[in-house]
Amino acid sequence: xxxxxxxxxxxxxxxxxxxxxxxxxxxxxxxxxxxxxxxxxxxxxxxxxxxxxxxxxxxxxxxxxxxxxxxxxxxxxxxxxxxxxxxxxxxxxxxxxxxxxxxxxxxxxxxxxxxxxxxxxxxxxxxxxxxxxxxxxxxxxxxxxxxxxxxxxxxxxxxxxxxxxxxxxxxxxxxxxxxxxxxxxxxxxxxxxxxxxxxxxxxxxxxxxxxxxxxxxxxxxxxxxxxxxxxxxxxxxxxxxxxxxxxxxxxxxxxxxxxxxxxxxxxxxxxxxxxxxxxxxxxxxxxxxxxxxxxxxxxxxxxxxxxxxxxxxxxxxxxxxxxxxxxxxxxxxxxxxxxxxxxxxxxxxxxxxxxxxxxxxxxxxxxxxxxxxxxxxxxxxxxxxxxxxxxxxxxxxxxxxxxxxxxxxxxxxxxxxxxxxxxxxxxxxxxxxxxxxxxxxxxxxxxxxxxxxxxxxxxxxxxxxxxxxxxxxxxxxxxxxxxxxxxxxxxxxxxxxxxxxxxxxxxxxxxxxxxxxxxxxxxxxxxx
Amino acid sequence: xxxxxxxxxxxxxxxxxxxxxxxxxxxxxxxxxxxxxxxxxxxxxxxxxxxxxxxxxxxxxxxxxxxxxxxxxxxxxxxxxxxxxxxxxxxxxxxxxxxxxxxxxxxxxxxxxxxxxxxxxxxxxxxxxxxxxxxxxxxxxxxxxxxxxxxxxxxxxxxxxxxxxxxxxxxxxxxxxxxxxxxxxxxxxxxxxxxxxxxxxxxxxxxxxxxxxxxxxxxxxxxxxxxxxxxxxxxxxxxxxxxxxxxxxxxxxxxxxxxxxxxxxxxxxxxxxxxxxxxxxxxxxxxxxxxxxxxxxxxxxxxxxxxxxxxxxxxxxxxxxxxxxxxxxxxxxxxxxxxxxxxxxxxxxxxxxxxxxxxxxxxxxxxxxxxxxxxxxxxxxxxxxxxxxxxxxxxxxxxxxxxxxxxxxxxxxxxxxxxxx
Numbered sequence: 001x002x003x004x005x006x007x008x009x010x011x012x013x014x015x016x017x018x019x020x021x022x023x024x025x026x027x028x029x030x031x032x033x034x035x036x037x038x039x040x041x042x043x044x045x046x047x048x049x050x051x052x053x054x055x056x057x058x059x060x061x062x063x064x065x066x067x068x069x070x071x072x073x074x075x076x077x078x079x080x081x082x083x084x085x086x087x088x089x090x091x092x093x094x095x096x097x098x099x100x101x102x103x104x105x106x107x108x109x110x111x112x113x114x115x116x117x118x119x120x121x122x123x124x125x126x127x128x129x130x131x132x133x134x135x136x137x138x139x140x141x142x143x144x145x146x147x148x149x150x151x152x153x154x155x156x157x158x159x160x161x162x163x164x165x166x167x168x169x170x171x172x173x174x175x176x177x178x179x180x181x182x183x184x185x186x187x188x189x190x191x192x193x194x195x196x197x198x199x200x201x202x203x204x205x206x207x208x209x210x211x212x213x214x215x216x217x218x219x220x221x222x223x224x225x226x227x228x229x230x231x232x233x234x235x236x237x238x239x240x241x242x243x244x245x246x247x248x249x250x251x252x253x254x255x256x257x258x259x260x261x262x263x264x265x266x267x268x269x270x271x272x273x274x275x276x277x278x279x280x281x282x283x284x285x286x287x288x289x290x291x292x293x294x295x296x297x298x299x300x301x302x303x304x305x306x307x308x309x310x311x312x313x314x315x316x317x318x319x320x321x322x323x324x325x326x327x328x329x330x331x332x333x334x335x336x337x338x339x340x341x342x343x344x345x346x347x348x349x350x351x352x353x354x355x356x357x358x359x360x361x362x363x364x365x366x367x368x369x370x371x372x373x374x375x376x377x378x379x380x381x382x383x384x385x386x387x388x389x390x391x392x393x394x395x396x397x398x399x400x401x402x403x404x405x406x407x408x409x410x411x412x413x414x415x416x417x418x419x420x421x422x423x424x425x426x427x428x429x430x431x432x433x434x435x436x437x438x439x440x441x442x443x444x445x446x447x448x449x450x451x452x453x454x455x456x457x458x459x460x461x462x463x464x465x466x467x468x469x470x471x472x473x474x475x476x477x478x479x480x481x482x483x484x485x486x487x488x489x490x491x492x493x494x495x496x497x498x499x500x501x502x503x504x505x506x507x508x509x510x511x512x513x514x515x516x517x518x519x520x521x522x523x524x525x526x527x528x
Numbered sequence: 529x530x531x532x533x534x535x536x537x538x539x540x541x542x543x544x545x546x547x548x549x550x551x552x553x554x555x556x557x558x559x560x561x562x563x564x565x566x567x568x569x570x571x572x573x574x575x576x577x578x579x580x581x582x583x584x585x586x587x588x589x590x591x592x593x594x595x596x597x598x599x600x601x602x603x604x605x606x607x608x609x610x611x612x613x614x615x616x617x618x619x620x621x622x623x624x625x626x627x628x629x630x631x632x633x634x635x636x637x638x639x640x641x642x643x644x645x646x647x648x649x650x651x652x653x654x655x656x657x658x659x660x661x662x663x664x665x666x667x668x669x670x671x672x673x674x675x676x677x678x679x680x681x682x683x684x685x686x687x688x689x690x691x692x693x694x695x696x697x698x699x700x701x702x703x704x705x706x707x708x709x710x711x712x713x714x715x716x717x718x719x720x721x722x723x724x725x726x727x728x729x730x731x732x733x734x735x736x737x738x739x740x741x742x743x744x745x746x747x748x749x750x751x752x753x754x755x756x757x758x759x760x761x762x763x764x765x766x767x768x769x770x771x772x773x774x775x776x777x778x779x780x781x782x783x784x785x786x787x788x789x790x791x792x793x794x795x796x797x798x799x800x801x802x803x804x805x806x807x808x809x810x811x812x813x814x815x816x817x818x819x820x821x822x823x824x825x826x827x828x829x830x831x832x833x834x835x836x837x838x839x840x841x842x843x844x845x846x847x848x849x850x851x852x853x854x855x856x857x858x859x860x861x862x863x864x865x866x867x868x869x870x871x872x873x874x875x876x877x878x879x880x881x882x883x884x885x886x887x888x889x890x891x892x893x894x895x896x897x898x899x900x901x902x903x904x905x906x907x908x909x910x911x912x913x914x915x916x917x918x919x920x921x922x923x924x925x926x927x928x929x930x931x932x933x934x935x936x937x938x939x940x941x942x943x944x945x946x947x948x949x
Binding site: 084 | 544546695697712717719734866868869870871872873874875877879880881882884886889902909912913914
């Protein structure tokens with residue numbers, strides 16, 4: 001990498017050969033405004049917002065397509081540049097409907113932001129505005145408003161270059177230019193909603209999210225997608241203690257700028273359920289509410305008498321929970337059969353851009369914590385069906401509702417002498433239990449996930465759990481003293497400290513070192 | 529003056545191989561393949577001082593020398609026959625009357641840059657020209673001037689005729705490349721330039737029909753003879769297409785540096801019907817108009833036209849007499865560019881239509897005085913800020929009409945009607 005020295009706005013900037021001016025400036029903290037440029041897409045150079053002055057060049061140049069060179073002198077705030085930006089803003093708004101009050105992008109619209117920063121003038125346009133298609137359904141999740149579109153072609157390029165599905169193209173010329181689907185095509189690829197994220201204006205909006213909440217009311221919590229073990233970095237965006245949407249967070253080591261549609265909407269199924277707010281205990285054939293003390297004692301004594309015992313942990317449980325769960329089961333059974341839920345499915349080529357074949361975001365971490373003593377989840381399930389176990393402790397997975405084997409699993413569970421189910425709702429599996437413990441979901445708790453590639457990432461609490469439910473790790477922590485295991489950790493951070501002391505692969509790590517982008521474990525990814 | 533470009537067009541059946549060969553055709557090609565290295569051909573064209581006749585006037589030989597010699601990618605030579613500039617019809621004449629000069633030029637240029645695949649991109653509307661070219665190319669293949677081992681030299685070249693769909697922007701060289709690649713006719717951002725990253729990302733040279741058609745003469749007669757014609761910086765002859773209020777419209781071959789007024793008044797017979805000259809656009813609709821009083825002393829070459837505040841462009845000379853409403857004319861030109869803007873970049877996409885709408889409003893009597901400065905401002909906000917030269921092409925004439933005929937515009941606005949009727 002050859003170093004290149006240039007001057008931007010009087011500041012000396014050292015960068016590397018091959019960089020564009022816009023990147024070199026951004027790296028140095030100098031903001032050059034743009035719409036069409038995107039670091040992960042090809043250069044289009046069509047918005048003209050990033051025009052800058054470069055010494056010895058008579059015309060303004062677009063910073064997104066200008067290579068840095070030694071001794072180059074760039075001005076991003078000169079009168080010529082300021083004036084040019086203002087005029088580009090004016091052009092972009094000529095045919096724009098200015099319908100901000102009813103536009104879902106309002107509050108996170110680049111036209112609004114840049115208008116405030118670079119334009120701030122009344123419109124000089126007095127002619128009739130051109131009209132375009134409104135509210136055209138592009139696909140299951142994406143809707144298009146042609147009048148708000150600035151033709152930056154980010155969506156078109158994303159679908160050509162990242163998903164390689166190519167559903168969209170520009171149609172017509174001049175100010176009749178518009179974005180359209182190819183005949184017979186629907187924007188329904190597994191990554192389709194990313195076009196909404198990269199659309200800088202209100203042209204492409206999310207049908208699932210729009211009109212639910214004004215974006216400035218959203219509370220944003222950095223976290224990790226619970227959809228699969230890729231571990232895409234997300235922002236969990238909530239309003240009135242409900243998840244309004246997931247947005248991808250940039251992490252070049254994991255998901256770059258993207259998030260798949262399945263992951264994006266997985267919170268509906270995981271959080272929008274009828275919550276359990278009290279432990280339940282089986283009495284005279286039915287499940288009745290009870291207090292925690294009674295429920296936990298009943299669970300312990302019941303499971304303690306039901307050896308051989310199977311422990312099934314959800315793939316959405318954190319490392320901290322897996323760590324404690326292993327300890328609880330070990331105390332309850334002489335030969336504990338422990339596995340974390342893991343099932344694979346076939347992925348299409350487009351899905352493989354981002355998705356992993358499982359739905360267990362933390363299967364790798366759970367195994368690292370020792371929740372894998374029985375030769376894999378499939379074997380454990382088979383043995384369960386075959387009647388090998390007398391008791392089971394199932395956390396966060398509705399095994400009875402699994403496609404295929406559901407009925408056989410039901411029959412097997414019904415035959416158990418004791419079953420404890422810990423979940424957020426009264427699932428079909430929970431209905432068979434002797435004790436049901438109300439737990440919390442991924443968005444309500446703090447902890448860590450280790451993704452498929454061995455990257456430890458932090459989950460943060462975005463929602464307040466319902467009164468009466470406890471986090472899985474809290475439940476395990478309350479069980480441990482009763483089975484004779486001393487515990488001095490009272491928060492996920494403290495549990496993680498314990499992990500870093502006891503599990504060599506996690507040695508030396510702490511929440512502080514994990515940070516917002518996670519940390520890669522140093523040894524090889526464990527083979528499945 | 530000896531005719532170079534139009535030397536064959538008055539001969540019966542000038543479009544046939546037989547007539548072309550009988551007049552010395554393909555002699556230059558045989559000479560080049562036998563006696564000259566590709567570099568020598570490029571040097572000869574460089575020495576001739578030939579500049580691109582598509583409008584920009586870039587030195588042709590220098591353009592060819594930009595093609596990297598060590599590239600492992602295929603190289604392409606493209607003849608730009610997408611002649612679409614309003615007021616321009618010179619390439620059409622060459623295509624229909626002397627197609628072999630163009631084909632020979634294509635082969636020579638391809639040889640010079642060592643391309644083995646060449647394209648002629650012809651404007652969709654030129655259906656007859658395409659037929660003539662198809663026939664000429666077939667004749668050239670049959671005679672062994674195209675295909676494998678041309679004239680026993682070991683040099684191979686395939687020539688493909690591609691018909692466009694009639695978009696003005698596909699005459700812009702990178703718009704042409706996008707179209708030829710099968711995409712929308714959208715100009716590409718530069719850098720990289722076509723000479724290194726052109727068609728399908730490979731080194732590519734795009735030359736105008738008129739540019740290539742003169743290459744055989746230069747190779748045959750020698751660069752020195754060509755360089756002896758014209759002015760110091762504008763060498764040779766150039767075709768001018770004269771239309772509008774003129775007694776003898778048509779295509780003229782003129783030595784560079786010829787006096788413009790003399791050309792209009794003597795060669796073309798002046799403005800007919802006792803009317804007076806009001807203005808003339810010298811280089812196609814995209815170039816700034818000159819008032820009648822501005823053409824004095826102007827010569828027909830790149831430098832003199834530029835000094836007069838306009839450009840030689842494609843050589844499409846549009847003559848307007850004093851019955852011409854400049855408001856309507858400006859609107860008409862603005863409408864053309866608004867219709868042809870490809871819509872890719874913001875200033876051109878929005879600005880061209882905005883100007884067109886204001887011109888339309890002024891024309892129908894709803895204009896205001898402030899509109900004139902608004903158009904000048906919009907025009908200034910387009911020029912130099914777009915991906916391709918189309919933005920300038922649309923903005924320059926709009927500004928020129930207002931600046932040069934401001935009194936008429938203001939009177940039109942005041943009276944809310946055309947002041948000439």
